[in-house]
Amino acid sequence: MKLLSGAIAAVDHGGSLGRASALFPHAPQPFVDLSTGINPHSYPLFDLPATALSRLPEAGQLRELAEIAASAYGAPSAMHVAAAPGTQILLPRVASLVRPGKALVLGPTYAEHARAAAIAGHAIAEVSDFDALAEADLAVLVNPNNPDGRVIEKARLLDLAARLRAKGGLLVVDEAFMDVGPIEQSLAGDLAAGGIVVLRSFGKFFGLAGVRLGFALADPLTAERLDAQLGPWAVAGPALEYGIRALSDAKWQADMRQRLAGDAVRLDALLGRFDVPAAGGTSLFRYLSFAEASTLFSALGERGVLVRHFAERPQVLRVGLPGNEAEWQRLEGALAGWAAQREDAPRESGR
Amino acid sequence: MKLLSGAIAAVDHGGSLGRASALFPHAPQPFVDLSTGINPHSYPLFDLPATALSRLPEAGQLRELAEIAASAYGAPSAMHVAAAPGTQILLPRVASLVRPGKALVLGPTYAEHARAAAIAGHAIAEVSDFDALAEADLAVLVNPNNPDGRVIEKARLLDLAARLRAKGGLLVVDEAFMDVGPIEQSLAGDLAAGGIVVLRSFGKFFGLAGVRLGFALADPLTAERLDAQLGPWAVAGPALEYGIRALSDAKWQADMRQRLAGDAVRLDALLGRFDVPAAGGTSLFRYLSFAEASTLFSALGERGVLVRHFAERPQVLRVGLPGNEAEWQRLEGALAGWAAQREDAPRESGR
Numbered sequence: 218m219k220l221l222s223g224a225i226a227a228v229d230h231g232g233s234l235g236r237a238s239a240l241f242p243h244a245p246q247p248f249v250d251l252s253t254g255i256n257p258h259s260y261p262l263f264d265l266p267a268t269a270l271s272r273l274p275e276a277g278q279l280r281e282l283a284e285i286a287a288s289a290y291g292a293p294s295a296m297h298v299a300a301a302p303g304t305q306i307l308l309p310r311v312a313s314l315v316r317p318g319k320a321l322v323l324g325p326t327y328a329e330h331a332r333a334a335a336i337a338g339h340a341i342a343e344v345s346d347f348d349a350l351a352e353a354d355l356a357v358l359v360n361p362n363n364p365d366g367r368v369i370e371k372a373r374l375l376d377l378a379a380r381l382r383a384k385g386g387l388l389v390v391d392e393a394f395m396d397v398g399p400i401e402q403s404l405a406g407d408l409a410a411g412g413i414v415v416l417r418s419f420g421k422f423f424g425l426a427g428v429r430l431g432f433a434l435a436d437p438l439t440a441e442r443l444d445a446q447l448g449p450w451a452v453a454g455p456a457l458e459y460g461i462r463a464l465s466d467a468k469w470q471a472d473m474r475q476r477l478a479g480d481a482v483r484l485d486a487l488l489g490r491f492d493v494p495a496a497g498g499t500s501l502f503r504y505l506s507f508a509e510a511s512t513l514f515s516a517l518g519e520r521g522v523l524v525r526h527f528a529e530r531p532q533v534l535r536v537g538l539p540g541n542e543a544e545w546q547r548l549e550g551a552l553a554g555w556a557a558q559r560e561d562a563p564r565e566s567g568r
Numbered sequence: 569m570k571l572l573s574g575a576i577a578a579v580d581h582g583g584s585l586g587r588a589s590a591l592f593p594h595a596p597q598p599f600v601d602l603s604t605g606i607n608p609h610s611y612p613l614f615d616l617p618a619t620a621l622s623r624l625p626e627a628g629q630l631r632e633l634a635e636i637a638a639s640a641y642g643a644p645s646a647m648h649v650a651a652a653p654g655t656q657i658l659l660p661r662v663a664s665l666v667r668p669g670k671a672l673v674l675g676p677t678y679a680e681h682a683r684a685a686a687i688a689g690h691a692i693a694e695v696s697d698f699d700a701l702a703e704a705d706l707a708v709l710v711n712p713n714n715p716d717g718r719v720i721e722k723a724r725l726l727d728l729a730a731r732l733r734a735k736g737g738l739l740v741v742d743e744a745f746m747d748v749g750p751i752e753q754s755l756a757g758d759l760a761a762g763g764i765v766v767l768r769s770f771g772k773f774f775g776l777a778g779v780r781l782g783f784a785l786a787d788p789l790t791a792e793r794l795d796a797q798l799g800p801w802a803v804a805g806p807a808l809e810y811g812i813r814a815l816s817d818a819k820w821q822a823d824m825r826q827r828l829a830g831d832a833v834r835l836d837a838l839l840g841r842f843d844v845p846a847a848g849g850t851s852l853f854r855y856l857s858f859a860e861a862s863t864l865f866s867a868l869g870e871r872g873v874l875v876r877h878f879a880e881r882p883q884v885l886r887v888g889l890p891g892n893e894a895e896w897q898r899l900e901g902a903l904a905g906w907a908a909q910r911e912d913a914p915r916e917s918g919r
Contacts, residue, residue, distance in 0.1 A: 232623070233624075233626060233627055233628075234626065235626055235627060235628040236627070250623075253624065255622075255623075255624070259622045262621060267610075270613060270806070270810070271775055271776055271777065272601075272606075273583040273604065273778065274780075275584060276584055276587070302780065302804065303801055303802070303804075305799040305800065305801055306653070306802055308799065309797055309799070329800075332799075333799075336796060420624075424622055425622060426622065426623060426624040426625075426801075427619065427621045427623055427804060427806070428621050428805065429625075429653065429801065429803075429804040429805075445683075445687060446660055448656040448659065448660070449581060449680075450654055450777075451654070451657055451780075452780075453653065453778060453779055453807065454780075455779070455804070456804065459621070
């Protein structure tokens with residue numbers, strides 16, 4: 218039973234196999250889950266030291282993580298980094314950095330931003346025009362955007378940030394998918410003047426969404442305010458271990474960027490063979506916008522291939538990357554099944 | 569560098585080996601860490617499924633955890649449970665459930681409660697008289713108390729809760745150490761009327777402080793409000809796996825309660841042999857209050873045995889349980905060394 222309703226009620230998301238099974242009870246299992254933008258090639262798993270589970274996380278290890286994250290993301294220093302158990306839990310805290318006022322979210326985008334702003338007491342509205350964000354006390358956008366991959370150029374972001382800062386406002390840029398670029402548009406290096414919070418997600422690019430690790434990058438006072446809200450030991454032992462190792466592994470990151478870019482090209486080509494046009498996205502997911510999207514969603518789901526649909530926009534889909542050849546083949550088979558269905562449909566309706 | 573100061577600045581805690589090394593640079597390593605109240609006999613570690621790290625935590629698993637936690641803690645149902653990545657991160661959120669007003673904390677106790685209430689905007693004061701809590705908008709106490717083990721009876725707590733509730737106030741009872749009793753004083757079963765939040769810690773009793781898992785037990789609307797603040801996926805995959813398995817393992821819990829009670833008796837006896845009186849505590853830690861506490865702290869620390877001291881109360885110490893025979897022997901040796909020092913001291917000063 219849900220007691221809360223309206224803007225702060227829970228939001229529907231991809232990535233739940235429980236929900237997939239309820240939606241497609243006759244689908245062949247296991248599902249090929251392409252409903253998220255999480256990298257299917259996770260950073261190599263390793264044995265955790267027992268103390269990562271048994272002992273309280275060490276402050277020294279958290280400092281080390283902040284230093285490595287600053288370096289990996291291009292923030293000026295560890296003082297500009299607040300580490301959290303996932304970006305998600307940061308959202309209401311970031312939205313609370315400015316007094317309740319007018320929050321504008323550049324949409325359509327990840328739904329949790331509007332919910333977080335509502336929790337923080339803001340009056341929220343979604344705008345589709347970037348320039349309209351200047352009217353906000355709290356302006357939020359995702360760059361590159363989820364799900365369509367739209368990129369806003371850094372110069373425009375800095376201009377917006379300056380205008381907001383001048384009136385005590387805040388610009389929040391969620392760079393959850395910036396690991397796969399375009400890195401030259403990241404604001405991670407432009408925090409000194411204040412009035413900007415950049416969010417970075419660990420779990421998506423490193424394929425480790427279960428460990429729960431995310432970062433807010435901001436001027437040092439803002440970063441420390443967020444740290445104070447989270448308290449000591451906010452980041453779990455396993456997240457510290459994986460974060461330190463994976464964020465300092467520049468070679469794995471470079472190789473992975475290349476691999477994902479190749480996979481994204483392959484996915485576009487496969488979709489194209491079935492006349493499904495990719496309208497955008499990033500190397501971690503592709504964005505489809507076409508009339509038959511909802512029938513494709515159902516046809517794939519019934520064949521055990523789960524992609525992300527959006528209740529209020531039935532003409533769009535987001536498709537993540539298959540993780541291995543078997544998954545590529547199941548996607549191809551499901552697409553072929555849908556295409557055969559599609560060819561039959563006009564004939565049947567013409568009878 | 570720390571930019572924040574005053575009531576919301578970071579608090580000094582036990583459990584940091586980095587700090588211990590800085591304090592006692594010549595101590596034999598590794599330290600015997602008795603500076604926390606964390607069970608040294610952790611729940612048996614097991615191999616995590618890869619998906620616990622790679623995939624987003626499943627909503628169904630979170631519901632399962634809430635059901636098991638409700639049962640283990642004696643809450644009326646899973647709807648009365650909000651699961652979080654540690655109790656710590658819940659504190660400012662719980663303190664924010666009531667409008668900023670007067671927060672009274674029954675002290676001396678765990679310092680994070682006052683800090684969290686300050687973050688939530690309350691005017692905070694520590695009171696030593698339980699009856700004074702009735703004047704609060706937000707009343708906070710730890711039961712049994714950390715560090716002295718003081719227990720407040722349930723009847724008195726319910727009476728206080730009713731008085732606070734009548735004026736829109738809130739009683740927060742931190743039952744972080746209630747796993748080792750006295751369970752008949754727990755408020756986990758008395759949430760229906762509202763106005764009460766009970767906090768339970770997973771990491772202390774199960775010896776898994778690194779996984780970060782804690783719970784708020786409250787009326788369903790309050791529990792859902794806290795859930796909304798935390799957002800989806802607040803509890804990491806490893807915490808879900810360990811929480812579900814350990815909280816449903818009633819036999820391990822019963823055996824462990826007995827083992828810890830025995831260890832606490834053994835610790836009191838050992839301390840007693842050196843004329844160190846235990847003045848209270850729980851089965852997870854013992855509380856010492858005597859004139860020579862600060863010299864004992866230093867003498868043990870120099871010998872690589874770390875106990876918890878309190879900067880503002882030099883006459884008290886908190887001592888956790890040794891985890892194995894080697895640690896018992898190092899504690900005994902360190903106590904013997906201190907006792908020899910103590911005997912020499914008057915002679916030397918008498919020369």
